[in-house]
Amino acid sequence: MQRTQITGTDTHKPRTHTCGALRTEHVGQEVVLKGWVDTRRDLGGVIFIDLRDRYGLTQVVFEPHVNAAAHALANSLRGEFVISIKGTVRRRDDDQVNPKLPTGEVEVYASELVILNTADVLPFAVSAHEEKTTLANEDLRLKYRYLDLRRTSLQENLLMRHKLYQVTRLYFDAHDFVEIETPGLMKSTPEGARDYLVPSRVHPGQFYALPQSPQTYKQILMVAGMDRYVQIVKCFRDEDLRADRQPEFTQIDVEMSFATEDGVYDLIEGLMKSLWKDIKGVDLETPFPRMRYDEAIRRYGSDKPDLRFDLEIQDVSEALEGSGFRVFDGVLANGGKIVALVVPGMGDQGRGYMDRLDKDIVRKKIGAGGLIYFKLPTDGSEMYSSVKEHVLPTDFVNKAIETVGAAAGDLVLVLAGAVPEVYKQMGALRLHMAKELDLIPDSAEGPWKFLWVTEFPLLEWDAETQRYYAMHHPFTSPRPEDMETMFDDPGATRARAYDLVLNGSEVGGGSIRIHNREVQSQMFRLLGIDAEEAEERFGFLLGAFRYGAPPHGGIALGLDRLVMLLTGARSLRDVIAFPKTQSAQETMSNTPAPVDADQLEDLHIQLVDLEEEGSEPKTKAVKQPS
Numbered sequence: 140m141q142r143t144q145i146t147g148t149d150t151h152k153p154r155t156h157t158c159g160a161l162r163t164e165h166v167g168q169e170v171v172l173k174g175w176v177d178t179r180r181d182l183g184g185v186i187f188i189d190l191r192d193r194y195g196l197t198q199v200v201f202e203p204h205v206n207a208a209a210h211a212l213a214n215s216l217r218g219e220f221v222i223s224i225k226g227t228v229r230r231r232d233d234d235q236v237n238p239k240l241p242t243g244e245v246e247v248y249a250s251e252l253v254i255l256n257t258a259d260v261l262p263f264a265v266s267a268h269e270e271k272t273t274l275a276n277e278d279l280r281l282k283y284r285y286l287d288l289r290r291t292s293l294q295e296n297l298l299m300r301h302k303l304y305q306v307t308r309l310y311f312d313a314h315d316f317v318e319i320e321t322p323g324l325m326k327s328t329p330e331g332a333r334d335y336l337v338p339s340r341v342h343p344g345q346f347y348a349l350p351q352s353p354q355t356y357k358q359i360l361m362v363a364g365m366d367r368y369v370q371i372v373k374c375f376r377d378e379d380l381r382a383d384r385q386p387e388f389t390q391i392d393v394e395m396s397f398a399t400e401d402g403v404y405d406l407i408e409g410l411m412k413s414l415w416k417d418i419k420g421v422d423l424e425t426p427f428p429r430m431r432y433d434e435a436i437r438r439y440g441s442d443k444p445d446l447r448f449d450l451e452i453q454d455v456s457e458a459l460e461g462s463g464f465r466v467f468d469g470v471l472a473n474g475g476k477i478v479a480l481v482v483p484g485m486g487d488q489g490r491g492y493m494d495r496l497d498k499d500i501v502r503k504k505i506g507a508g509g510l511i512y513f514k515l516p517t518d519g520s521e522m523y524s525s526v527k528e529h530v531l532p533t534d535f536v537n538k539a540i541e542t543v544g545a546a547a548g549d550l551v552l553v554l555a556g557a558v559p560e561v562y563k564q565m566g567a568l569r570l571h572m573a574k575e576l577d578l579i580p581d582s583a584e585g586p587w588k589f590l591w592v593t594e595f596p597l598l599e600w601d602a603e604t605q606r607y608y609a610m611h612h613p614f615t616s617p618r619p620e621d622m623e624t625m626f627d628d629p630g631a632t633r634a635r636a637y638d639l640v641l642n643g644s645e646v647g648g649g650s651i652r653i654h655n656r657e658v659q660s661q662m663f664r665l666l667g668i669d670a671e672e673a674e675e676r677f678g679f680l681l682g683a684f685r686y687g688a689p690p691h692g693g694i695a696l697g698l699d700r701l702v703m704l705l706t707g708a709r710s711l712r713d714v715i716a717f718p719k720t721q722s723a724q725e726t727m728s729n730t731p732a733p734v735d736a737d738q739l740e741d742l743h744i745q746l747v748d749l750e751e752e753g754s755e756p757k758t759k760a761v762k763q764p765s
């Protein structure tokens with residue numbers, strides 16, 4: 140009666156439903172389903188298959204009396220075989236209903252089975268029942284990414300990412316933005332990282348840079364009168380990788396003519412509202428709070444403070460001034476600060492814990508000189524100071540404790556040092572203590588603490604190279620009030636730059652730009668870029684500024700980071716289909732890889748062994764003599 144074969148050719152009609160579609164309303168219908176064998180159970184001669192595709196799981200039942208041959212063939216099914224089945228939808232017995240599955244009220248009685256493809260034994264288990272499998276090691280999962288991506292959680296991340304593209308494009312379209320592609324092969328734009336370079340075949344010895352961002356092009360589009368630009372764009376930065384960085388990443392890149400800070404904040408708050416509403420069904424409250432950069436550093440020791448918990452840094456310099464304690468006196472005499480953090484519920488910590496905190500965290504991990512602390516036991520007994528009374532008199536300690544408002548049961552952590560370093564160190568300790576106290580929620584369900592950090596410094600002084608760097612990028616405008624400062628006291632100049640922060644992560648950053656040639660030239664001078672170099676590198680932009688450049692500004696949002704926060708994924712690698720590892724490799728296809736000598740020759744490149752210099756990398760590309 141029915142056919143059963145192993146041909147690999149699909150003799151069935153196209154599927155009538157996906158594996159996530161069937162419900163009780165389909166009972167009695169004959170259906171064709173196609174998908175992967177997720178699990179197989181053999182119960183007293185009856186074989187149950189969970190058939191899986193991107194849409195879900197459907198239970199398929201093979202009974203010998205329905206079709207003996209199909210049943211026999213089902214015996215040979217193994218995990219991840221690709222099959223097509225034809226059968227009839229039945230209601231499951233009441234005690235067999237699986238409320239966790241959308242298809243859990245029905246099953247399909249198979250009358251036909253075609254094996255479309257077999258699968259070798261997998262290097263690790265893949266199943267939609269993720270709770271039943273242990274997660275394989277990430278190296279292995281990245282090497283077999285096509286198997287890893289069969290996991291429901293990764294598929295859900297990619298689907299959420301897709302949804303984010305859609306909502307974003309609709310939102311910007313509704314606000315009169317035009318999506319415009321900018322070149323992938325371009326001239327270097329300074330965003331503070333190393334470029335990925337692409338050698339030119341037709342121009343020996345010359346290179347394109349992959350975009351670190353489309354910054355210069357989007358500004359040129361404003362000069363061109365496009366008014367409102369958006370692009371979902373790949374950017375490339377060759378940096379040493381940290382856990383939350385990828386060498387290629389995606390930005391939602393935005394630029395607007397006649398923009399003000401408030402205009403950018405409104406626009407982006409609206410986008411966040413739409414994303415959270417459409418993707419998570421959450422109503423975000425706007426406007427988001429705003430905090431100046433210097434305040435963020437003073438209160439949280441970070442320019443991306445996590446506001447899901449308090450633990451604010453407090454200044455105890457005044458209370459401890461004149462204590463006679465050499466460390467404190469020295470720091471204050473040099474213009475530094477003494478700062479404190481009150482950690483509730485830790486006033487009874489023992490010596491061992493405190494020593495480890497000092498050695499492993501404060502000194503080793505955070506790089507501060509050392510920790511001073513005062514413990515206020517829960518039972519109200521005497522305060523304990525890590526510095527002996529004759530070195531740091533108790534009166535001073537008590538004054539500091541009073542200043543920070545600490546009470547019985549609190550631990551007061553104190554660091555002293557130069558500004559702003561001491562704040563940043565305390566900021567890192569704040570995060571560490573929040574983790575210790577389990578104050579940081581670990582879920583994709585909020586709370587969602589957005590914050591605009593504003594008025595960043597324009598420049599950052601680098602002591603090692605003895606020069607200024609642009610804190611955001613060289614196209615960022617000083618605040619109008621600081622135009623003079625830019626010439627008189629460059630280091631004190633504040634910028635019209637802002638970051639959007641969510642739960643302690645920077646999700647975007649931008650600025651109102653310089654649109655005046657004079658100011659732009661001064662900025663280049665401050666960065667040590669002389670007129671000739673400025674002309675060579677950015678002549679096109681400076682040139683464009685001559686011909687009616689409107690005031691403009693914008694922002695770029697890290698799309699991968701947004702998806703990560705929306706999904707609750709632990710790593711950017713879990714929201715990118717084919718991510719790079721920490722060592723910038725894509726291990727499934729083995730990228731990067733050597734290339735043929737012919738290709739190098741075409742590109743006028745010769746590899747030279749630098750082994751004798753003992754430096755990494757071992758080879759360097761040089762231009763061949765022509």
Ligand code: ASP
Nearest residue numbers: 352354649650693694695
């Ligand atoms: N180009 C900047 C960046 O990639 C963003 C901006 O200023 O709009 O960070």
